[in-house]
Amino acid sequence: MHSDRPVALALSGGGDSVALLDVASGWARANGRSLLALTVDHGLNPDSARWTAFARDVAHAAGADWRGLSWRGPKPATGLPAAARAARHRLIADAAREQGARVVLFAHTADDVAEADLMRAEGSTLGRLRDWSPSPAWPAGRGLMLLRPMLDVGRGDLRAWLTERGADWIDDPANEDLRYARSRARRSLLPLGEGAPEGRMRVDCLSGEAVPGQPPLTLERQNDGFAAVRSSPLPLGEGALKLDRHVDAFTLAAVLVCAGGSDRPPRGDRLERLLARLRAGDVFTATLCGARIGAGPDQVLVTREAGEFARRPAPPLPLTPGEETVWDGRWAVTIAEPGWSVAAAAGRMAALSKADRARLNALPPAARGGWPVLIRNGGTAPVLAGTAAMTRSLVEERLALALDRMTHETELEPRAHGATPRNHLFSGADITE
Template identity: 60%
Template sequence: MRLTPDEGDLTARAFARLDARLTRDTGRPVALALSGGGDSIALLRLATEWARARGRSVLALTVDHGLNPESGGWTAFAAEAARAAGADWCGLSWDGDKPQTGLTAAARAARHGLIAQAAREAGARVVLFAQTADDIAEADLMRSEGSTLGRVREWSPSPAWPQGRGLMLLRPLLGERRAVLRDWLAGQGADWIEDPANVDPKFGRSRARQALAGAAPPAPEEARALAGGRPTMDGEAMVNVRRDIGARALAAALVCVGGGATPPRGARLQALTARLRAGENFAATLCGARIEAAGDAVRVMREAGDLGRRGTAPQVLTPGVEAVWDGRFTFRAEHPGWSVEAARGRLASLSDADRTEINRLPAATRGAWPVLIRDGALAPVLAGEGVERRALVAERLRLALDETTHEDDLISATR
């Protein structure tokens, strides 16, 4: 079969995008999300060919959501395709009850969480996803009709938190058309799965796909300068921002400081941005974070009341195992008997030295600071012998604001 210029150049374009982001000749695998659909099979073949030439291995990860009676067969097909291409393969399952509403979003979140966890356990720092230019156009149309989907970028942090901490997603096919990928696969005699959900009009993505059939897709979003400058760290877990900060940077600051998984979007974020730009002095809470604006000073901190409303139980530390607390800190204890919880309700029990230290924080966030308790003792401490604490906010914010461009930049994120 004679290839069109687009098809013939596909390998070169994909290799160039992979070369621009990934390290050569290292023992770490590159993870790859493999559904068995045409886009992911094309990515699998391109990535494994690249990896063989660059001294890398590929770990393909397939999630069985259990939502279709054929899903077991699809998983088996993906496993066979991965191994035939020379990749390692791991199957993952979304078990348990499924929600009655918001199933698509829940399935997407579960997929990202399972893939992130497996990738980290395998030592990968980057996961390849097979979104195309058509996916960008479909998501744009869905947002115009009220969806809260974010706009995907070629290089972005994993949306799973805290499973995806320090992990980046790379979409090397984001500038490609879906039809070009399938023509390329057909030229190789390759098979792939066609999920019937892709043409089922009850799904918003399917309706958008049908509405845009034949239309030219938009170009992938490139990294660009952030309006209003970048947030700056204030200690381990607070952030300072300017009043003219852009919505994207403010959303990143809020979700990182709040420790949650979903950044704020829509009307509430726009209203908060507008209040800042109007010069208003105020205190507000969004996404588990508190923002205090007074004059030129605007500070974002964890909202202690949010932790109190959740009624979070003490988190017991298992010796030698890293535990993530409140999405903002990790703890690792050398010996048993330690637990960590919020300082809220325990501030008066701290020693004079610890109380002096914690009083350096703004009053509204002191109760959200972590304290340690040993063997059920009544008095908490800010630090314990043999317990390592690491803050996650600064590193997470760095990844969210495009301050990394390459796999090598992720060393500090996974240390």
């Protein structure tokens, strides 16, 4: 199926991203797709403006559109690499969504995988690199997937290939700065490119036919898919999820983050304790990542922890007419008229109309307080968000992306207003244990 949406590509100007640009631009031309290269200037090096100009020039030479993005504002004194990575993902996600892209290509290699593995072994909480995964920027990256097609290719192979083609690239000296864990991991590992087999660029999640490229990368269609075999959460209503007690750690972490509207996964020790209690058959209530886990004798229900709205009260969030606003990391709300704000139903349910209370009472009790309500011009009489605005839950779609239930670019397309939503948690391969 042909798509007129652009495919975005994160272009730093380094050897890995220049190699990916070369191959992706050939694929885009052969498939009639536009390619949008996005370069982030972190403002951390005196040469960053020159590097950005280099990236612009190589993007245009490859026939790609290009946008430069800047990380502005003060920089943290500690945790700079993590902050820079988060800013980069957020800026790229905002720009990609603004231009209508659904997929962003990243040039991570087998060396990046090995470095990340070593860093985790030394205590880092860095996540694992996957070839097809949702954007970690939330909510900026909602509905956006990252494709890393070169995870089987060594960095040395790429640079040798570029050298043969007479191509140039940038070497960032920060990659050799041993103050940073990534640089120390890179220094301690042997080159992975020597003697490595030819890599492959995976494009099965992109629409269009694949075409041959040049070694060490070839663009070939893969048919094995990305679906994983995991216990599936069962949606009981907007934002409420039922779990099996034998859920695996990956799925449980994804459920907690999505149901709680959070952007940070749970710490491993807390997640393991929660898993142990579930598997032991304990009856309990716990909170983690902003989510409430209610483990009863008959079911395990995960919802937003409504008590947090009382413990950390926040003023109602103003809504701009005609613009989609994400509230609490879980709901997308679009209003047509000015003067409205969105807030939690917790503490306001008694003020709802009888009809709205009846609608709310159809939900599991634990899910009611986390439901959004609208308030007009600072008034005290709320209405349920779905009755006065276009409102959709982001929880189920976000979870489907995290659990690899949407394995193709076309599955990311939004449904027309009024169409029956797809339930991606139950599409495709069997994911029950």
